[in-house]
Amino acid sequence: MRFNFKTLLLQAAIIAVALCVGATAMYAWQARGHKVDEPTVAKGGMSNFIRELHNNAHLDNLPVQVIENYN
Numbered sequence: 001m002r003f004n005f006k007t008l009l010l011q012a013a014i015i016a017v018a019l020c021v022g023a024t025a026m027y028a029w030q031a032r033g034h035k036v037d038e039p040t041v042a043k044g045g046m047s048n049f050i051r052e053l054h055n056n057a058h059l060d061n062l063p064v065q066v067i068e069n070y071n
Contacts, residue, residue, distance in 0.1 A: 057063070
């Protein structure tokens with residue numbers, strides 16, 4: 001089957017646009033992956049009383065949950 005020039009040019013344009021859209025989506029996805037939202041606790045969301053209870057729980061033999069890679 002023979003393709004004329006307009007059909008070939010249209011297909012090339014569609015492929016080029018699809019590649020640009022895919023590259024833009026991948027870039028946006030990777031750029032968003034490096035942004036880390038800080039939890040409210042890290043911003044000082046807890047009152048001082050609650051923070052002291054949390055920090056000194058091991059002194060009262062209370063169970064303390066250890067969260068990996070936190071702070």
